[in-house]
Amino acid sequence: MIADSLAAATERMTKAVEAAKDDFSTVRTGRANPQLFQRLLVDYYGTPTPLAQLASLQVPEARMIVITPYDKAALKDIEKAIVAAPNLGATPNNDGQIIRATMPELNEERRREYVKLVRAKAEDARVSIRNIRRKTKDELDALKTEVGDDDVARAEKELETITKKHIDQVDDALSRKEAELLEV
Template sequence: MISDVLTDTREKMQKAVEVAKDDFSTVRTGRANPAMFQKIPVDYYGTPTPLEQLAGLQNPEARTIVITPYDKSALKEIERAIVAFPNLGASPTNDGNIVRVTMPELTEERRKEYVKLARAKGEDARVVIRNLRRKAKDDLDALKSEVGDDEVARAEKELESITKTHVDAIDEALKRKEAELLEV
């Protein structure tokens, strides 16, 4: 029972770390990256649909993304969604077949804004990890009557170790992202 709680918590924390890393990839660096555009919601026939499901994304140059929609009727909506997406600062152009997005050069002020955004995403991920730890601790406390205080105490120490490992993984990913953002 205790091992089930710890295994389940470990898996959920690992998924939270992966989501955090995925979130970090959406924060812009000096280069244009297709991952920044994948999650942009496009209004496709009245349904918000991630851009990655509507189009192919290529990166032919350092500051350019070429978006080739699978359905040409979605071109205008894709262009509108990119312009409306916050913290992107991109300028899309539509030639009737593709949308070409050119990213502006990053100023030092803009880089600092992106660092703040990345830190906020990192803190959100740490909050998720702490919430998972709290739930696991509650689950372990509920098992005290069945397995005993000593077993639960050992499990709680292991839970703290698991939590620290995952929080450190988020901090390391954040540190790499900050270095990437501040690199000129």
Template sequence: MISDVLAEAKEKMQKAVEVAKDDFATVRTGRANPALFQKILVEYYGTPTPLGQMASLVNQEARTLLITPFDKSALKDIEKALAGAAHLGASVGNDGNVIRATLPELTEDRRKEYVKIVRDKAEQARVAIRNIRRKAKDDLDGLKEVGEDEVARAEKELDGTTKQHVDAIDEALKRKEAELLEV
């Protein structure tokens, strides 16, 4: 029972770290990265659909991304969604078959703004991990048929797992900040 609670908490914490890393990838650096555009929602036949499911995204140059829709009728909708993604600041051009999204050079102020965004995402991930820890601790405290010593050992292990995952988020944050501030 204790091992089930700990395994579930560890699995959920690992997923929180992965989500944080995915979120970090959506914050751009000096290069165009298809991950920046993957989660942009496009209104497609009345349903918000992630761009990654509607088109292939390919780096054409360092700051230019080539977006080829699978359905050519969605070209205007994709272009409209990209124009609405103001946080990217991309200039969008459409030649009738593909869309070229060109990202501007990053200024120092913009880089610092991105660092704040990444720090906020990291804090959200830390909060998620602490919430997972709190729930697991409540589950451990709720176990009636195990001894207090076993629960105390399990809580220590839970704290170690929590620290390990928070450290993983901090490390990913540090790498992303360095990447963002690199000129």
């Protein structure tokens, strides 16, 4: 029972870390990154569709991404979605076959804003991990009558170790992303 609770907590915390890393990848840096466009929704025949399902994405240069739609009729819709995307700032260039989206250089102020955004996302991930810890601790406390205080105390220490490990992983990912954002 204790092992099941700890295993479930570890799994949920790992998913929280992965979600944080995924969130970090959507924050743009000085380079073009296909993941910036992965969550971009395009109004395709009246249905919001992720861009990744409508086109292939390549990065031929550091600040340019080439979008090749599978259906040429979607070119204008993709272009509209790129222009309307908040925090992207890409300038799409449509030549009738493909779209070349150029990413502007980031100035110092914009970099600082992105660092704040990434820190907020990291804090959300930490809060999520702590909530998992709290819920698991409550589950362990409920088991005290069945397994005994010593086993629960050991499990709580192990839970704290697991929690610290996952929070450290979020902090490591945050420091890497901050370094990437502040790199000129």
